[in-house]
Amino acid sequence: MTTSDLIQQIKFKKSFLCVGLDTDLTKIPFHLRKHHSPIFEFNRQIIDATAKYCIAYKPNIAFYEAEGLKGWEALKQTVNYIKENYPNIFTIADAKRGDIGNTASKYAQAFFENLKFDAITVAPYMGKDSVEPFLAYESKHTILLALTSNNGAFDFQTQTLDSGEALYQKVLQTSKTWENSEQLMYVVGATKPKYFKTIREIIPQSFLLVPGVGAQGGSLAKVCKYGLNKNCGLLVNSSRGIIYASHGKDFMQAAELKAKGLQKEMAGYL
Numbered sequence: 001m002t003t004s005d006l007i008q009q010i011k012f013k014k015s016f017l018c019v020g021l022d023t024d025l026t027k028i029p030f031h032l033r034k035h036h037s038p039i040f041e042f043n044r045q046i047i048d049a050t051a052k053y054c055i056a057y058k059p060n061i062a063f064y065e066a067e068g069l070k071g072w073e074a075l076k077q078t079v080n081y082i083k084e085n086y087p088n089i090f091t092i093a094d095a096k097r098g099d100i101g102n103t104a105s106k107y108a109q110a111f112f113e114n115l116k117f118d119a120i121t122v123a124p125y126m127g128k129d130s131v132e133p134f135l136a137y138e139s140k141h142t143i144l145l146a147l148t149s150n151n152g153a154f155d156f157q158t159q160t161l162d163s164g165e166a167l168y169q170k171v172l173q174t175s176k177t178w179e180n181s182e183q184l185m186y187v188v189g190a191t192k193p194k195y196f197k198t199i200r201e202i203i204p205q206s207f208l209l210v211p212g213v214g215a216q217g218g219s220l221a222k223v224c225k226y227g228l229n230k231n232c233g234l235l236v237n238s239s240r241g242i243i244y245a246s247h248g249k250d251f252m253q254a255a256e257l258k259a260k261g262l263q264k265e266m267a268g269y270l
Helices: 003-013 030-034 038-050 061-065 068-085 101-114 167-175 193-202 220-227 251-269
Strands: 017-021 056-059 090-097 119-122 141-147 184-188 208-210 234-238
Touching: 017 038, 017 090, 017 251, 030 038, 038 068, 038 251, 056 061, 056 068, 056 234, 061 068, 061 090, 068 090, 090 101, 101 119, 141 167, 141 193, 167 184, 167 193, 184 193, 193 220, 208 220, 220 234, 220 251, 234 251
Parallel strands: 017 056, 017 234, 056 090, 090 119, 119 141, 141 184, 184 208, 208 234
Antiparallel strands: none
């Protein structure tokens, strides 16, 4: 999916909501566990309930890897289901990969060719040769970890370098020099709203994937105040706040209400 396609969907749906599919077998409604693939069945129903309100889905790969082969099968079923039934929805592999070039190439092949994701999250700290293999794929997107939503982000990402800039600022500036950097997006946590102004000064046109709204306490209003650009430029993610809005048989209806509420709020900001 191209950036233009993504922007068109945002305008059409009046939404920049990304639903995180952090599907945990221990948290899904008990009645679904009888299914041959309970993870996929849960995802399928969540997708059907929320697709009209969101423009992206983001499976967190760790939750699928933890279940072994069955988890990988459920992941592939999930992506295939989205592609077949909601082909205009953007798919993000939240994998946070980061390794040397030949290994990065295989990760890119796995997620872009085999699983057919539109985008993948990648760690930047091994430099350009660990990221450019992902950027080599036309119409695919690499979402670089810039300033994350967790408390540990302050351990390294905001530390001041000898040059006077913070490490996350150095990452942003340097990444713009990499080949096919126009295909980069960036992860910026909703719990760090005061940093958005500085980030937008460095990458004014780039899309930001923003986790942390909902269960982590991030403010959508503050994210929009400092993060929106002329093309929206935001993919705001909510995972637990939507998919686990209810643990009962009404989980689909509860997820739909949460997604609908966020979409309505987003439409106001757009």
